[in-house]
Amino acid sequence: MSPLPAGKALAFAAVGERRCLGVRRAGRWIVCPYGAVLEGEGVKSQCARCAQLDRSRSVAADTMADDPRPYGVYLAYFGPGLVKVGITAAERGAARLVEQGAVAYAWLGRGPLMAARRAEALLGSALGVPDRFGKEAKRAARGALPPLPERAAELARLHGVALELAGWPETLEPVGFASVDHAELFGLERLPAAGEVAELGGLTAGAEVVGEVVAGAGPDVYLRLAAAGGGEGGGAVAVLDARVLSGWVLGAARGTVTTVPVRWAAERGRERGGEQEGLF
Numbered sequence: 391m392s393p394l395p396a397g398k399a400l401a402f403a404a405v406g407e408r409r410c411l412g413v414r415r416a417g418r419w420i421v422c423p424y425g426a427v428l429e430g431e432g433v434k435s436q437c438a439r440c441a442q443l444d445r446s447r448s449v450a451a452d453t454m455a456d457d458p459r460p461y462g463v464y465l466a467y468f469g470p471g472l473v474k475v476g477i478t479a480a481e482r483g484a485a486r487l488v489e490q491g492a493v494a495y496a497w498l499g500r501g502p503l504m505a506a507r508r509a510e511a512l513l514g515s516a517l518g519v520p521d522r523f524g525k526e527a528k529r530a531a532r533g534a535l536p537p538l539p540e541r542a543a544e545l546a547r548l549h550g551v552a553l554e555l556a557g558w559p560e561t562l563e564p565v566g567f568a569s570v571d572h573a574e575l576f577g578l579e580r581l582p583a584a585g586e587v588a589e590l591g592g593l594t595a596g597a598e599v600v601g602e603v604v605a606g607a608g609p610d611v612y613l614r615l616a617a618a619g620g621g622e623g624g625g626a627v628a629v630l631d632a633r634v635l636s637g638w639v640l641g642a643a644r645g646t647v648t649t650v651p652v653r654w655a656a657e658r659g660r661e662r663g664g665e666q667e668g669l670f
Contacts (some may be wrong), residue, residue, distance in 0.1 A: 394603045394606055394611060395603065396577050396580060396603055396604060396605065397602060397603065398602065398603040399601075399602050399603075400599060400600070400601055400602070400603060400613065401598070401599070401600045401642065401643040401646075402598065402599055402640045402641065402642065402643055403596060403597065403598040403599075403640070403641050403642065403643045403644065404430075404593040404594065404595055404596065404597050404598075404638045404639075404640065405595070405596075405638065405639040405640065405641045406595060406638075406639050407427050407595065408427065408428045408429070408430055408593070408637040408638050409422065409425065409426065409427060409428065409637050410422035410424070410425075410426040410427075410428055410435070410436050410437040410440055410637060411435045411436060411440075411636060411637055412436070412440055413436070413440050413443050413444055414444065422436075422437060422440050424437060424439060424440075426439070426440070428637050429592070430592040430593045430594050430597075430634070431591065431592030431634065432592070432634070433609070433631055433633035433634055434633075435633065435636035435637055457479075457503050459479050459480065459481060459503070460479075460480040460481075460500055460501060460502065461477050461478065461479055461480060461500065461501065461502070461503050461505075461506035462477065462478055462479075462480045462497055462498075462499070462500045462506070462565075463475065463476075463477050463497070463498040463499045463500070463506045463509045463510060463562065464476055464477070464478065464486075464487065464495050464496065464497050464498060465495060465496050465498060465519075465545055465548055465549060465552070466487055466490065466492035466494075466495045467492060467493050467494040467495060467541055467544060467545050468491070468492060468493055468523055468527070468528045468531050468532075469493065469527075469528070469530075469531020469532070469534070469535060470531070470536060470540075470544065472523055472527060472528070472531055473519065473544065473545065473548055474519065474520050474521055474522060474523060475498075475509075475510050475513045475514065475519045475520075475521055475552075476490075476510065476521055477503075477506040477507065477509075477510055480500055484570065487570075487572070488572065488575075488608070489608055489609075490608050491528060491576070491607035491608025491609070491610060492572060492608075493531075493532070493535065493541065493571065493572055493573055493576075493578070493607075494538075494541045494542065494545060494569055494570060494571040494572060494573070495545070495569070495570055495572075496545045496546075496549050496567055496568060496569050496570070497565040497568070498549065498552055498553065498564070498565060499553075499558075499559075499562040499563055499564050499565055500562070500563050500565060501559065501561045501562035501563055502561055502562075505559035505560075505561040505562040506559075506562060508559045508562075509558065509559055509562050512555055512557055512558065512559075513552055513555070516555050516557075517548070517551065517552065517555070519548070519552075525631070528607075528608075529584060529587070529610065529629060530584040531584075532578055532581055532584065532607060533581055533582065533583045533584030533585070533586075533587065534583065534584065535573065535578065538571055538573065541569070541571060541573075542569040542571070545567075545569050546567050546569065549567045550567070572607075576605055576606060576607040577604065577605035577606065578605060578607065580604050580605050580612075581604065581605055581612060581627070582627055586627065587612065587627050587628065587629055588615075588626055588627070588628040588629070588652045588653060588654050589628060589629055589652070589653045589654075590613075590628050590629065590630040590631075590648070590650045590651070590652060590653075591650055591651035591652075591653060592634045592650075593634060593635070593638060593650060596649075597649050597650045598643040598644070598645055598647075598648060598649045598650070599613070599630065599643070599648050599650055600615070600616045600643050600645065600646055600647055600648050601613035601614055601615045601616055601628070601648060602614045602616070604627055609631050609632045609633045610629050610630070610631060610632070611629070611630045611632050612627055612628070612629050612630075613627065613628055613629075613630060614626070614627050615627070615628055615647075615648050615652070616646060616647055616648070626652070628648075628652055630650075
């Protein structure tokens, strides 16, 4: 069961300073030796030096080629025309797909890490399948999804073409098509159209978030914001990238309204010049 089910009330405040989480080793976090303070708007939970240390032994950074674990290659669907290829350790199952907010997915193959990497690169070069999409593209697609059969059909078409490609790694075992859909798990049917969803900015010391959970997809939590006396903004739905909470100490909110900046679509377009932010 999700720790943030629909209807759950949230009311918290950022306390003190946002600190680097340090380095993850052997399944636990080692405290940042630099006591680094992070800026409140970003989604990164590490300072530059801790991040560099993490990347020195990282599958994502291709600095862990000797990882003996089996890996899975997948296709992840985020919306019409938004299908990416990726890899994840087989032991993690679908966790990576849930983490990144994939609306649906299908496995392509399983095998050694470097074979999985070659298959990922093959789909990129032969079919132009990317390995990432911008946050804005993912969010916009959630508000206008086609019916489930159409989502599965788009995955099925690409899955079939991918497995017929010349150059498929011999040590990567192909997986027959089976689509798994997360729309119900994420509660996407409760979302308004993309243009009707605001965005919560980063936290600062003392900033408060007060609202009720509507849905959640990957790091994005959708909240129906509370407003004093039902005034302006009351009942509005806004999305919070939960990664901006990492490194903060969270305490109980003292007020009854959200004091974190709320930005609407038109404002975000002006601020970003219409560009999308790249992330996995």
